[in-house]
Amino acid sequence: MERARIARELHDGVIQSLIALEMHMDAAKLEKSGQAEGELLSLIQFSVRKEIQSLREVTAQLRSTEPRPGELVPFLVDVTDRFSRDTGISARVISDSEDLVLPPSVCREIAGIVREALANVRKHSGARNVLVQFNCTAGLWNPVIDDDGCGFDFSGKLAPPRTRRSAQGPGHHQRTSPPAQR
Numbered sequence: 001m002e003r004a005r006i007a008r009e010l011h012d013g014v015i016q017s018l019i020a021l022e023m024h025m026d027a028a029k030l031e032k033s034g035q036a037e038g039e040l041l042s043l044i045q046f047s048v049r050k051e052i053q054s055l056r057e058v059t060a061q062l063r064s065t066e067p068r069p070g071e072l073v074p075f076l077v078d079v080t081d082r083f084s085r086d087t088g089i090s091a092r093v094i095s096d097s098e099d100l101v102l103p104p105s106v107c108r109e110i111a112g113i114v115r116e117a118l119a120n121v122r123k124h125s126g127a128r129n130v131l132v133q134f135n136c137t138a139g140l141w142n143p144v145i146d147d148d149g150c151g152f153d154f155s156g157k158l159a160p161p162r163t164r165r166s167a168q169g170p171g172h173h174q175r176t177s178p179p180a181q182r
Contacts (some may be wrong), residue, residue: 007059015055020047056086057119067107073098073134075107076114083118091118091130100134102141110134110143117145125149156174 029038067075073095084091102110114132121127127149134143164169 010055010059010147015052015059018048018052018055022052053086053122055065057115057122065102067111069101069104069107072100072102072107074111076132076134077112079111079115080118080130083122083130087122089127089130091132093132093134095134096136100141110141113143118142121145121147121149125151 014110022045025041025048029041029045073093076095077093078092081087118130118132123132125147127147129148131146132143133146134141136142
C-alpha cells in the first residue's frame with residue numbers, strides 16, 4: 001500500500017509538474033525568435049522529457065504487482081504497452097503461449113529482466129522498434145528483447161570482474177545488422 005501511495009504522489013505531483021514545465025517551454029520556444037534561446041529551451045525540454053520518462057518508469061515499478069503464475073504473458077504485454085505509450089517507441093510481445101504457468105520467482109525474474117531491458121532500450125539504444133519474445137526451446141523458456149537501435153561495439157563475452165569495470169554486460173555481441181539481441 002505504501003508503494004502505491006508513493007507512486008500516486010510521484011505521478012500526481014512531480015510528473016504533472018514536469019509535464020506543465022515542458023508545455024511552458026514549448027510555448028516559450030514559439031515566442032522566442034532567437035536561435036540560441038530556442039536551442040537552449042530545446043535542450044532543457046529534452047532533459048525534462050527524459051526525467052518524465054524515468055519517473056514514469058519508477059512509478060510503474062512501484063505500482064505494479066508481481067505477475068502471478070498463469071498471468072506472465074499478459075503482464076509482459078501490459079508492461080510493453082505502457083513502455084510504448086510512454087516513450088513513443090513501438091513495442092510488442094510475441095509468445096509461444098499465453099497461459100503459461102511458471103513458479104512465482106521465475107515470473108518475477110522474467111518481469112524484471114524485461115523491465116530492465118526496456119529501460120536500457122529507452123536510455124541507450126535510440127531504437128524506434130522493440131520486440132519482446134518469450135519462446136520455448138528444448139523445454140526452456142527464454143525471453144529475448146530485440147530492437148533496431150544503435151548498439152555498441154563489442155564481441156565475445158566478459159568475465160564478471162571485467163563486466164563491472166567496462167560497464168558492458170556479459171553475452172552482449174557486436175551488432176552487425178539491426179535488430180540485435182540485448
